Amino acid sequence: MAGPWDRGAEVAGLCPSVFVTVSALTAFLTMLGNAPPGPAPCTRPGVSFDPHITIDGEFRPDASALAEIADESVQRMREIAESLWVTGRDEIGSVDAPGLTQELALSAVAGGVRRDLVQSQVYLSMLDVDDPSKRSVIRLALTATADQFDSVLEDFREFVCTVRPETRTSA
Template identity: 40%
Template sequence: MATNLPIPIEFSLPAGWRPAPPDEVGAPQAAFVALHPRPDDGFTANITISGEFRPDAASLEAIADDALERVRAFATNVEVSKRKALGTESSPGFAQSVSMTVDVKGRTRDLVQRQLFMAYVDAEDSRKRVVLQLTLTATPGQLDEATTDFHAFIATVQPDRS
């Protein structure tokens, strides 16, 4: 069953991307899924959003390490090519690029993920923190175009102030 985000957010999808029910596309851990308009040899690039309330002091890098362990549970040949802290102290982020081999509907595929972790800290109580994970998953052939779209998407994500 699709999850809910701990805070409401707003964002805009890149042109052509369309929302899809997380449960129906095999992403029950996600709160939101968007699909690329053009599959690559039967695989559709996708963007997922998930998030959780994190009252602990775990760094975003440690949270990214946990995400890698979840990937290793279903993929092989998992390799991290880039990791980088982003943002500011009041608006921290952490990004990593992960390549992997997975079985998709009985077919072995090489995929790449761009994972971004964004922390939102309560201005009145710094122990109240929400971490969002935005993930792009694509084939190597889709990656350049999809990454450009993913960056445009990331630029629109923000807490819903209404």
């Protein structure tokens, strides 16, 4: 039976320099060695840490601003990271399709080794076309070591540009 990790191969062609997963929490916990039982992200032979993209989202019927949702993510990350700094945050998109980017620098033990990591997060708000009070927020995050980050950031940006809601067509 196919699981969420199987989507990685499907989207890897869009972002070849990073491993793509669907479950952000599972991927991050796996990276830290605290994952629940189940599949784990792949690493390339000889590479101690593979940069990866995680994608998650949630139904948010509340009126929370994207900055507040990003703050919630920072608080969750602070619980598991040794140290964490928000190094940048910008609003992106338009009134009809708002978004927010956030960059984090963190230190964490991953695979038994303390690592300095950088995470670039993108939050996209998607409204239901039939009922704008229904909103989903999608989070895409690139995690890489500080040394790897600059070399994979452009691939991540290109990948983010491909994310769009599925649109209905008339029959």
